[in-house]
Amino acid sequence: MRDYEGLSRKHFNQQAAVYDEKNTVYYSREGKISCRNIAEYLRDKEWSSLLDVGCGTGWLIDLLRKERMADYHGLDLAENMIEVAVSKNIPDAQFVVGKADELPYDNDRFDVVTCSQSFHHYPNQNKAMAEAYRVLKKGGLYILSDTGIGGVGAWLDNHIFFKLAPGGDCYTQNRKSIAKRMQRAGFTVIDCVQLQGMIYRVIGKK
Numbered sequence: 001m002r003d004y005e006g007l008s009r010k011h012f013n014q015q016a017a018v019y020d021e022k023n024t025v026y027y028s029r030e031g032k033i034s035c036r037n038i039a040e041y042l043r044d045k046e047w048s049s050l051l052d053v054g055c056g057t058g059w060l061i062d063l064l065r066k067e068r069m070a071d072y073h074g075l076d077l078a079e080n081m082i083e084v085a086v087s088k089n090i091p092d093a094q095f096v097v098g099k100a101d102e103l104p105y106d107n108d109r110f111d112v113v114t115c116s117q118s119f120h121h122y123p124n125q126n127k128a129m130a131e132a133y134r135v136l137k138k139g140g141l142y143i144l145s146d147t148g149i150g151g152v153g154a155w156l157d158n159h160i161f162f163k164l165a166p167g168g169d170c171y172t173q174n175r176k177s178i179a180k181r182m183q184r185a186g187f188t189v190i191d192c193v194q195l196q197g198m199i200y201r202v203i204g205k206k
Ligand SMILES: C[S@@+](CC[C@H](N)C(=O)[O-])C[C@H]1O[C@@H](n2cnc3c(N)ncnc32)[C@H](O)[C@@H]1O
Pocket: 005, 008, 009, 012, 028, 030, 031, 032, 034, 035, 053, 054, 055, 056, 057, 059, 075, 076, 077, 078, 081, 098, 099, 100, 101, 115, 116, 117, 118, 121, 122, 123
């Protein structure tokens, strides 16, 4: 199997310095669409602790912290992305380098776990989802927004293009496939919507 994590780490370490400024396809237009949508969804919900998995430069946490004080944590594979996140000095936010499928947090720790435009990079998606489930409190929300397709397009991406791509893209799927995966992981799916183009949002409740 290709070293998807190694490729993602290298790719996003190279992107880190320009990631926030650019607003083009891939970086970081989709991320901003997903993050703004997640922030809007969370605006009137009750929560006080949040983990953003694959947080990149901390864009989502920065956005959320402008509206609400809370216990914020962000984790990402690429140390340069985390360096940019830390440099923003976001109050109440802690950022660590780490892997989505080995979260360094206690069980039942967070009210919300978010994952924006990162899940399709994970070589071990079931384990990453199980980890999100583990660290969520009972009744907590897992909000996953990503870009993905199904059918022949997904087959071509997953079996041909991603095997050649340099950016660590590993496995794409559509929102229905993510919803099924969430159900198998033990979540109750409370929301499954297409946001814009191929960008979707699926929400599971523990
Ligand atoms: C397209 S960026 C999205 C960043 C941010 N969430 C956003 O929406 O702007 C994908 C991020 O996922 C991270 N990533 C990829 N594989 C990962 C893994 N296995 N564990 C944790 N983070 C990972 C990358 O380093 C990168 O920062």
